[in-house]
Amino acid sequence: xxxxxxxxxxxxxxxxxxxxxxxxxxxxxxxxxxxxxxxxxxxxxxxxxxxxxxxxxxxxxxxxxxxxxxxxxxxxxxxxxxxxxxxxxxxxxxxxxxxxxxxxxxxxxxxxxxxxxx
Amino acid sequence: xxxxxxxxxxxxxxxxxxxxxxxxxxxxxxxxxxxxxxxxxxxxxxxxxxxxxxxxxxxxxxxxxxxxxxxxxxxxxxxxxxxxxxxxxxxxxxxxxxxxxxxxxxxxxxxxxxxxxxxxxxxxxxxxxx
Numbered sequence: 001x002x003x004x005x006x007x008x009x010x011x012x013x014x015x016x017x018x019x020x021x022x023x024x025x026x027x028x029x030x031x032x033x034x035x036x037x038x039x040x041x042x043x044x045x046x047x048x049x050x051x052x053x054x055x056x057x058x059x060x061x062x063x064x065x066x067x068x069x070x071x072x073x074x075x076x077x078x079x080x081x082x083x084x085x086x087x088x089x090x091x092x093x094x095x096x097x098x099x100x101x102x103x104x105x106x107x108x109x110x111x112x113x114x115x116x117x118x
Numbered sequence: 119x120x121x122x123x124x125x126x127x128x129x130x131x132x133x134x135x136x137x138x139x140x141x142x143x144x145x146x147x148x149x150x151x152x153x154x155x156x157x158x159x160x161x162x163x164x165x166x167x168x169x170x171x172x173x174x175x176x177x178x179x180x181x182x183x184x185x186x187x188x189x190x191x192x193x194x195x196x197x198x199x200x201x202x203x204x205x206x207x208x209x210x211x212x213x214x215x216x217x218x219x220x221x222x223x224x225x226x227x228x229x230x231x232x233x234x235x236x237x238x239x240x241x242x243x244x245x246x247x248x
Contacts, residue, residue, distance in 0.1 A: 082148075084235055086147075098163050
């Protein structure tokens with residue numbers, strides 16, 4: 001019985017390690033895409049997009065704009081979602097996270113499948 | 119994507135509880151200065167192409183930003199529920215395309231406490247076949 005459980009654990013490691021690697025690379029690729037989509041003025045927001053290891057039970061990675069680090073200003077959500085202050089002269093709505101997620105979601109799913117198939 | 123925006127506005131202008139709730143004030147990209155509350159702003163978030171062997175598709179995310187300056191949650195809540203009633207799984211006429219679906223995706227609740235502004239960003243996913 002003990003030997004069987006050892007085998008199961010080995011299989012789990014064999015599966016989870018490649019999937020975790022796909023998730024990590026996917027998160028990093030997504031962060032690069034998000035940085036490239038940020039409207040460049042000072043480049044501050046672009047530098048404040050980070051990849052962090054998730055603390056959720058299921059694991060994985062998080063791509064965060066102006067997240068848990070001690071940033072001085074928070075305006076990522078204003079650009080991403082827009083505010084009532086948007087007008088033709090002011091700061092414009094400029095989503096940078098959701099387009100990257102939409103682009104990379106199928107790519108990551110495909111790479112997960114490839115990792116499982118190997 | 120003008121045909122898509124036209125289809126969305128055509129449904130809006132047909133007369134419905136959302137149009138009444140928002141005072142007929144639905145704009146694209148931004149609202150004119152000093153627009154009275156409540157109002158809504160429609161924008162395209164992103165669109166990607168997809169295809170299979172014989173067909174091409176446009177997979178598009180759009181968002182409605184709903185704004186209220188009421189001191190209670192009632193007004194913004196009504197905007198949200200009437201928007202959903204109008205556009206969830208609706209049939210759009212999009213010239214040059216076959217409209218396959220418009221599905222509610224998710225929403226975010228945002229606020230500007232200094233000016234007592236309540237905001238919902240409501241996202242939909244639309245699939246068109248060309």
